[in-house]
Amino acid sequence: MSTRTAPRNLFRALVDDAAVFPPGNAPVPRAWEEHLRLRRGGYADLLGPLLVGTGHAAQLGQAAAGAELAEPVAVAVISRPGTAVEDLLDAADLLRDVAAVQVVTVETALDPAGSWRRALSLGVPVAVEVDRDRTQLPRSLDEVATARSDGQGTVVLAKLRTQATPQRPVPSPSELAAFLLGADARHLPVKLTGGLHHAVARRDDDGRTLDRHGVLNVLAALAAVDAGATSWPSSGLWRRRTRTAWSTRSPGSTSRRWPGSGAASGPSAAAA
Secondary structure, rough: OOOOOOOOHHHHOOOOOOOOOOOOOOOHHHHHHHHHHHHOOOEEEEEEEEEEEEHHHHHHHHOOOOOOOOOOEEEEEEEEOOOOHHHHHHHHHHHHHHOOOOEEEEEEEOOOOOOHHHHHHHHOOEEOOOOOOOOHHHHHHHHHHHHHOOOOEEEEEEEOOOEOOOOOOOOHHHHHHHHHHHHOOOOOEEEEOOOOOOOOOOOOOOOEEEEOOOOOHHHHHHHHHOOOOOOOOOHHHHEEEOOOOOHHHOOOOOOOOOOOOOOOOOOOOOOO
């Protein structure tokens, strides 16, 4: 069986640098220096922005002060659920005064009052985290899609957390599929964040419980959605966890259904 190497530009800026967040929890000065090193390395084209929380902005400004670079470092400012939108706006404004960095996107979460929409005023792409609960998801995606239509050209993405949280386990394949298919139906680009630390899916020691989604599994599902998948079988790609499984079966490019089972969505996606 012949194989082809995937074009490298397929993975351009695929992986954001989340060094300051768990599990790494790197101090901001070290994360800054390591990010500069990565930008000089052989994987620079695969590297996305340096992610910082709203509480990291001042530290990053100090670390980057006086840096002489050919071009500014792309930075994304992250506002976790429950964080006041004012904190996000203040952090973005602070970093705009730092010559060595450029805020290229911000991330926030839906809130009952809809105050997250104020982030649209920043004039950069906004990724909006939605609730994966199946009863709330359609309404959440509708709100993001409406903001995208009303945002006067601002790029708005739907964001889903793919890792476990203290409140919930890792999203199931069906929950992830509902998000991806729902976003695609509304022509929303997507961002997946958290837990995508391995090439293929992993399970807990019991062999039954999904522990981590795999980047390859997610990319295969994105390809399936892009090819027009409209339904979600119960088995297949999500269980591929070996090199042999991936080399002997590959997603079809014309199927209107999920090839075997599937992995992530439409217009664009990034992993952090």
